[in-house]
Amino acid sequence: MEHDYQLIFEKLFNQYGPQNWWPADSPFEMMIGAILVQNTNWRNADKALRNLGNLLEPEIMFHMSETELAERIRSSGFYRLKAKRIKAFMEWFNSYHFCVENIKKRDKDTLRNELLQINGIGRETADVMLVYAFEKPVFVVDAYARRIFYRLGYDMPATYDAFRQQVEEHFPSDVQLYNEFHALLDEHAKNICRKKPLCSKCPLKDVCAQRF
Template identity: 60%
Template sequence: MKKDYQFIYNILFNHYGPQNWWPAESPFEMMIGAILVQNTNWNNVEKALNNLSEFMHPEEIDQLPIEKLAGLIRPSGFYKLKAKRIKSFLTWFKTYNYDIALVKKVDKHLLRLELLDIHGIGRETADVILLYALDTPIFVVDAYARRIFYRLGFDLPNAYDSFRKQIEKELPEDLTLYNEYHALLVQHAKDHCKANPLCDRCPILDVCERRVSRSV
């Protein structure tokens, strides 16, 4: 049985169905959520986003004193650090007049470099923003993807971009596929491929090498 990234996607999609990510009311809220979710879980992010809801426009958050912004996003953890990161992100976004349509016109490679140049925006966060807010087909490498593919038996490069490009080389440049793939891997990691895996009813057990000897 051939085991490749498309094959794994097909099994997960058939098992879990469409995930319809990202959970946000607007592309801007999605981008703020991508920063807030760093080093925390989504339940905490939802509390922070709820606190921000009445200010959920870039101009309004940009005008908030950083101390007030930090207080509003406190449930997300590392709130002082994340407030600085949001402010840095908004400084960049302002150069596009806070206009998502203008941002989308930029070459995706240049756009990724711009995002990575923002204080506090790493590769994973940049790629999440590119995928879910800016409609760029790109594979998001996170801890769940590394865990699942390692356990399945794939040889994984250590470097983030090498891993990302290895997967993208085997997949069609399809926005919906990348959108769903990341969400499906997150769901699978939560349901079955936990730190201590629940393998009994795993939908990809038949093709999994069950490499669980190391912490991933």
Template identity: 40%
Template structure:
């Protein structure tokens, strides 16, 4: 069956139910999690997340009050602890300038917000798109590895890196922030089930479908 991206989302939602993503109690927890998950797996990121929760309850002022060494020790289980701790400190320091007023920040940068985020240390393309979608309620397609794998299996060719998909597909006005959040979660949950190994995809409810980017 040929599916548009919206139809793909609807079919995944029908078969899997709501994703509940990003699983967090606050936007600050999502920010920390988006940095911790870089270049590691969920198990390692979650060990670091639990340390953050215990030490700071994801209170931004408590996070900013940590010394560099204290912050690095919390990040350590997620790997790349120096770079990631610097990224967390940089992002939270930047947000503190605007009193963590996320809607006001989004309005401040109506056209080039993504570029502003990419200027922050440790914020790459995927993290920027996660922040846009989950923190600032701006629906942005997250072209992560699971998304590229899924789209490839559905017939989209030459998806070699983040930009290769991000430049070919972005949401239109039919996708709200709520749908964008749920779709990203569904794709990643689907990947966890059917991409290890990839042969499992042939037993999934999407086997035989073809995707149309429009």
């Protein structure tokens, strides 16, 4: 079937409205949150962010010991591993003097490659940082997007980057639209297109193959 990503976006936006993502007070908090939420839910990641409190500053976290950091983010699960990942990320961030505006000047592909070289930063984490911290137009592929597109009847590529590129080739290169699209897909998967979907309430039911 023909893939109409803009139609999906419009129907979801009409249903849910603007999502105001990512839930964070600063780009730095957003990026740390993106690492903390790996392999857990947002509730646990958010608790870890709150436990960091006023220590959630680049210079402070750069100099914080890995042991102390791990204890403060314990609620996020895999906390020792995530502490290592955050410290590796901080080394990279320090190379830009913790200046998000300087990083934004880098072109998207170069910046993405740099992020993927950081220990513990995979494609999904890199892409949410690109969209929500560095304002680059990138489609974020996650389990929710895969679920929704599969059920709609779309035969999406198996690999992450091929999936991402297929959407990007047919969707406007606008960072705000990508910001909203990722958030709307996640909202829809949590509320309607659940593991056991509520198809009768779905704003996409008239274009969905209901493939389960």
